[in-house]
Amino acid sequence: MSSPRPTSAQASRANTPLHFRDVDLDVSKSYKHEDESEAHQLYRQAAGHKVKGTILPQTVNPDEETVPGIQHPGSTGVIYCSDRAQANGFNYASSHEWSNLGQGAPEVGPIPGAPDRPLKVEYDNDALEYAPTTGVKALREAVANLYNTTYRQGKASQYTYENVCIVPGGRAGLSRVAAVIGDVYCSYQVPDYTAYDQMLSAFRRLVPVPTALDPEDHYNLDIKQKDIHTQGLAVIIASNPRNPTGQVIKGKDLKELVDISRESTTTVILDEFYSWYIYHDDDKDIGKSISSAEYVEDVNQDSVVINWRLPGWRICWVIGPKNLITALSQSGSFLDGGANHPLQLAAVPLLDPQHVHSERIALQKHFKMKRDHVLKRLKAIGVEVTLPPVATFYIWLNLENLPDPINNGLTFFEELLKEKTIVIPGIFFDINPAHRRNLFNSPCHHFVRLSFGPPLEDLDKGIDAIARVLRKAKKEGMRSFGHSYRRSIDGPASLTSHV
Numbered sequence: 055m056s057s058p059r060p061t062s063a064q065a066s067r068a069n070t071p072l073h074f075r076d077v078d079l080d081v082s083k084s085y086k087h088e089d090e091s092e093a094h095q096l097y098r099q100a101a102g103h104k105v106k107g108t109i110l111p112q113t114v115n116p117d118e119e120t121v122p123g124i125q126h127p128g129s130t131g132v133i134y135c136s137d138r139a140q141a142n143g144f145n146y147a148s149s150h151e152w153s154n155l156g157q158g159a160p161e162v163g164p165i166p167g168a169p170d171r172p173l174k175v176e177y178d179n180d181a182l183e184y185a186p187t188t189g190v191k192a193l194r195e196a197v198a199n200l201y202n203t204t205y206r207q208g209k210a211s212q213y214t215y216e217n218v219c220i221v222p223g224g225r226a227g228l229s230r231v232a233a234v235i236g237d238v239y240c241s242y243q244v245p246d247y248t249a250y251d252q253m254l255s256a257f258r259r260l261v262p263v264p265t266a267l268d269p270e271d272h273y274n275l276d277i278k279q280k281d282i283h284t285q286g287l288a289v290i291i292a293s294n295p296r297n298p299t300g301q302v303i304k305g306k307d308l309k310e311l312v313d314i315s316r317e318s319t320t321t322v323i324l325d326e327f328y329s330w331y332i333y334h335d336d337d338k339d340i341g342k343s344i345s346s347a348e349y350v351e352d353v354n355q356d357s358v359v360i361n362w363r364l365p366g367w368r369i370c371w372v373i374g375p376k377n378l379i380t381a382l383s384q385s386g387s388f389l390d391g392g393a394n395h396p397l398q399l400a401a402v403p404l405l406d407p408q409h410v411h412s413e414r415i416a417l418q419k420h421f422k423m424k425r426d427h428v429l430k431r432l433k434a435i436g437v438e439v440t441l442p443p444v445a446t447f448y449i450w451l452n453l454e455n456l457p458d459p460i461n462n463g464l465t466f467f468e469e470l471l472k473e474k475t476i477v478i479p480g481i482f483f484d485i486n487p488a489h490r491r492n493l494f495n496s497p498c499h500h501f502v503r504l505s506f507g508p509p510l511e512d513l514d515k516g517i518d519a520i521a522r523v524l525r526k527a528k529k530e531g532m533r534s535f536g537h538s539y540r541r542s543i544d545g546p547a548s549l550t551s552h553v
């Protein structure tokens with residue numbers, strides 16, 4: 055079954071833009087502080103999300119930490135959002151009634167023009183043994199070959215299997231990397247992928263150093279900025295293409311970033327999870343992906359990359375200098391024990407460069423069509439995307455122009471749950487949001503992340519839900535917004551009265 059292109063009926067479902075000038079704004083809800091907002095109070099009540107270190111000098115919350123020796127790390131944004139969705143009735147049986155634009159995953163069904171995906175895996179008895187913690191050699195070779203063919207033709211230094219570590223998923227790869235970072239400054243940016251927050255704080259040797267990216271500058275990572283050179287950063291970690299902004303560091307800028315790892319004593323870790331999801335302006339470029347591997351000079355010196363696409367397989371890889379791979383083998387031996395053996399064997403033919411190329415062409419055409427469709431519909435209902443994504447499958451949506459309180463991401467998220475739609479509030483991409491004393495001051499406060507990973511029908515359902523919220527705001531004013539959020543599926547409809 056292939057996902058259809060948007061029909062004219064779908065296009066005409068787009069509503070005329072709404073203007074909020076005349077809306078009854080209910081001034082009592084012009085919130086300035088999180089204490090006034092029910093959505094924010096709910097977030098604070100979830101385990102691990104209380105303000106830390108304000109009243110008591112300690113950094114743990116005594117009400118939560120009742121199991122001796124155990125501290126809540128705080129759930130990642132996506133998990134908090136699924137918990138809240140479940141409290142509003144979302145479950146696997148009812149999921150077809152919902153639009154999940156929060157899930158950071160691509161649709162995995164067939165897409166037009168893409169090679170078939172294996173739905174059965176055969177393996178022999180040997181595959182029931184543990185695989186090595188660095189992965190099966192044939193798969194490591196297949197990854198090295200894919201990168202050499204795609205990015206390193208004609209270059210003297212080529213990847214071998216010793217530059218590849220197979221890991222059980224992206225987060226496992228990142229945790230293995232974080233576990234081997236020593237007592238050094240580790241730079242990350244805001245906004246970026248939510249799990250870096252817990253990952254960087256779980257491994258307590260490294261010192262995380264945040265840099266806020268500037269929306270005016272399209273969230274560009276300015277590597278010439280003084281901090282990178284003067285702060286003695288030993289490690290820089292960044293997603294590229296960038297989650298959640300959908301931007302990408304490429305060409306000369308990417309080259310300069312890779313050069314840092316050669317010219318200074320800094321290791322650049324680029325999480326290239328979305329490197330196949332690039333939307334080219336020129337059709338002749340369709341099928342091209344972007345990776346720092348193109349700018350690496352000596353494969354045993356320069357940066358590290360992480361990638362792959364069938365999320366349910368939990369097979370992923372890290373590429374880097376041999377001595378990094380041996381360190382990752384060691385951290386894998388106590389963290390996760392290695393990736394699934396039978397699926398590693400099944401992944402080998404999928405990494406054939408020709409196969410990957412056809413997959414990328416199909417992916418890029420299909421996801422570009424979905425991106426354009428969503429952008430067009432959002433514009434039609436009056437929420438124009440100021441920074442359209444050029445990569446990934448995320449839209450970083452600024453709600454600032456909507457009326458209070460649906461102009462903040464957490465409240466907008468709660469209102470959409472009432473309409474059976476899930477998005478991710480922007481604050482989760484502000485690394486360590488719970489540590490802010492007023493979440494309203496977060497640079498991500500006015501944003502949500504919408505995913506166009508799901509099939510087109512689901513995207514339309516979600517945009518219809520956004521349109522309903524906006525229509526209600528226009529018609530009834532803002533009095534019915536910002537409250538009456540369900541605490542649990544069995545609990546009372548409202549957490550509190552009107553906060």
Ligand SMILES: Cc1ncc(COP(=O)(O)O)c(C=O)c1O
Pocket residue numbers: 158159222223224225226247293297325327365370
């Ligand atoms: C930048 C980035 N890295 C890693 C991951 C997680 O990978 P996995 O689901 O394979 O653990 C994601 C998933 O959303 C991501 O956005």
